[in-house]
Amino acid sequence: MLNEYGDIRFTAETTLGKLAKWLRILGFDTVCQAGVSGERFINSTGEDRILLTRTKKVQSRGKGHKLVFIKSNDPLEQVREVLQALGVGAADTRLFSRCTRCNILTRPVDKDTVRSRVPDYVWETNPTFQICSRCRRIYWPGSHIKRSNEIIEHFFST
């Protein structure tokens, strides 16, 4: 079942870094390796991952892989392309559950321990926080991306 959360995993081409970051914000496991392209890109990943590419050559040679060919130059439109191609709805996402840098799941962290690490108003207005165990970055709804909720609504508007 593609639409069930957890079963959709991506490998994005190196030129699609911003798209990869957004997919992670939405909660999807998305690998994006710098400098890996063409045949090497196809071979760098197992068939359990959906390839995201803007390269015609990859599109024609990526047989055996599920693949979404990205047309737009705009990262936000690229996200829409992916979601529409796979029939992913808002209910399939888990916002801010994954580190946008490390691509691993974040875990809940005791609010008191992040007191000195986030702005006061953020600490006061957010009941819960998440942390990446690898890079120690702290996440809360709306963190790091301005107007993220509006942008996310845009992804799922028709």
Ligand SMILES: [Zn+2]
């Ligand atoms: Zn991290």
